[in-house]
Amino acid sequence: MKVYTYSQARQNLADVLNQSKDEEVLIRRRGGDSFAVVPKPREGSPFNVPGVKTGATTSDLLAAVRESRSKTSQQRHPRRRG
Numbered sequence: 582m583k584v585y586t587y588s589q590a591r592q593n594l595a596d597v598l599n600q601s602k603d604e605e606v607l608i609r610r611r612g613g614d615s616f617a618v619v620p621k622p623r624e625g626s627p628f629n630v631p632g633v634k635t636g637a638t639t640s641d642l643l644a645a646v647r648e649s650r651s652k653t654s655q656q657r658h659p660r661r662r663g
Contacts, residue, residue: 584609590618 582605590597590608597618600606606618
C-alpha cells in the first residue's frame with residue numbers, strides 16, 4: 582500500500598491514479614483523515630466488442646445459414662427409405 586500526503590498526491594496526481602490500478606493508494610490530510618483512491622471499473626455492455634473483419638459477403642453468410650439449417654432439418658427429420 583502506498584501512502585501520499587495531500588500535497589504529494591496533488592503534485593503527482595497522474596502517477597497516483599496509475600498506481601491505484603496496481604495497489605491500494607491512500608492520501609492523508611494534515612488533520613489525519615485518510616482517503617482511498619480506487620479505480621472505478623468501466624461500465625458497458627459485455628456484448629460491446631470490436632467487430633471482426635472478414636472477406637465474407639452477405640451472400641456468403643446467407644448461404645452458410647441455409648446450409649446449417651438444412652443439415653439441422655435433415656437430422657431432425659431423416660428421410661425414410663422404402
